[in-house]
Amino acid sequence: MRFDTFYGRGSMTDQSPSEPSGSPQSKPEPTVDARVIDIAIRLGVLGVFAYFSLQLVAPFFAFLLWAVVLTVALYPAYAWLTGKLGGRKVLSATILTLIGLGIVIGPVAVLVVSLVETLQRFYEGVTSGAISVPPLPPKLAELPMVGEKIAEFWQLASQSLEQFLTKIGPMVAPAGTKILSVLASLSGSVLFFIVSIILSGCLFVPGPALASGAKRFADRIIAPRGGEFVDLAGATIRNVSRGVIGVAVIQGLLTGVILIAFAVPLAGLLTFAALILCIIQIGPALVILPTIIWTWSSWELLPALLFTVLIVPVMLVDNVLRPILMSRGLDVPMLVILIGVLGGTLAYGLIGLFLGPVILSVFYELVIAWVKAGEGKG
Numbered sequence: 001m002r003f004d005t006f007y008g009r010g011s012m013t014d015q016s017p018s019e020p021s022g023s024p025q026s027k028p029e030p031t032v033d034a035r036v037i038d039i040a041i042r043l044g045v046l047g048v049f050a051y052f053s054l055q056l057v058a059p060f061f062a063f064l065l066w067a068v069v070l071t072v073a074l075y076p077a078y079a080w081l082t083g084k085l086g087g088r089k090v091l092s093a094t095i096l097t098l099i100g101l102g103i104v105i106g107p108v109a110v111l112v113v114s115l116v117e118t119l120q121r122f123y124e125g126v127t128s129g130a131i132s133v134p135p136l137p138p139k140l141a142e143l144p145m146v147g148e149k150i151a152e153f154w155q156l157a158s159q160s161l162e163q164f165l166t167k168i169g170p171m172v173a174p175a176g177t178k179i180l181s182v183l184a185s186l187s188g189s190v191l192f193f194i195v196s197i198i199l200s201g202c203l204f205v206p207g208p209a210l211a212s213g214a215k216r217f218a219d220r221i222i223a224p225r226g227g228e229f230v231d232l233a234g235a236t237i238r239n240v241s242r243g244v245i246g247v248a249v250i251q252g253l254l255t256g257v258i259l260i261a262f263a264v265p266l267a268g269l270l271t272f273a274a275l276i277l278c279i280i281q282i283g284p285a286l287v288i289l290p291t292i293i294w295t296w297s298s299w300e301l302l303p304a305l306l307f308t309v310l311i312v313p314v315m316l317v318d319n320v321l322r323p324i325l326m327s328r329g330l331d332v333p334m335l336v337i338l339i340g341v342l343g344g345t346l347a348y349g350l351i352g353l354f355l356g357p358v359i360l361s362v363f364y365e366l367v368i369a370w371v372k373a374g375e376g377k378g
Contacts, residue, residue, distance in 0.1 A: 067199035073241035089205045097201030233358045243326035247318045248278035254314045332361045
């Protein structure tokens, strides 16, 4: 017996003439229908997995979206702080996270403490009789139709403020319910941002790897410019954060400095309200205009005029600074960014500040690339 035959290595004459030497038996090519069915099955299985995966992620999508926005917006600050701390990435992320939590929790804690103290002093004043109601102005009692009712309630309040509050309690209960619902919504928003900030802190360290993965994924969809669009989205988010948050902080600080310098009552609360209004793109006019009216009705001519001259430019400074900061370093026209900011805010709320300009910027670049590709073929 030959050993090569025993181990399966026969001579050339042992092989079938229809089979080439050293090559496996060829298989018939699948038909078009078989290929379509195979692709459909694969896409169906992939779609099922994608659907259930999205269902699992859906409850956390808003948190993750805000965390990504915060991470992209604050990453330059994280990189700078990491360099200053000698490359300690975890420490830098922790410091930025604590600063963000302080910015969100600090003002809310101050407002809650102030509100509790005010309500406590009011309750003590009512129960002890320290709070008294001044006499009714005669002109109020002479008002047609409502003057008599006002005089009745005023007299009851002047005799016993506690009984007055007990009597009007059922009348103001619906308003109290509304206020409580607003406070509950506010507390939910604060908790939402706290979770988003913590998630953002967890994304700083793996940020470069996540960005690289996002670029590779984008290249699979819109190659070869996928990475370019990811960079455009990141730059747009950073510019919008500078244009919106940065200008809002500038307006809030200027408003606070002027209010405190002129000793306006409740300057801290008014400053915080102006800052929030600036961030949500309403502007500080709702705070500044009533304050101007109050100063002209309460102060002398010169202080009121000086206050007005200083505070009015604060309302208008965002119209100059915001477009400059938003469009800085981008090839996308400033009008596209502004429309994205305003439209996104109206459509999606606060997160739309960032989603709107990112979507419009990427869509604008896609349209420009499509038009140029058509011109090249022509």
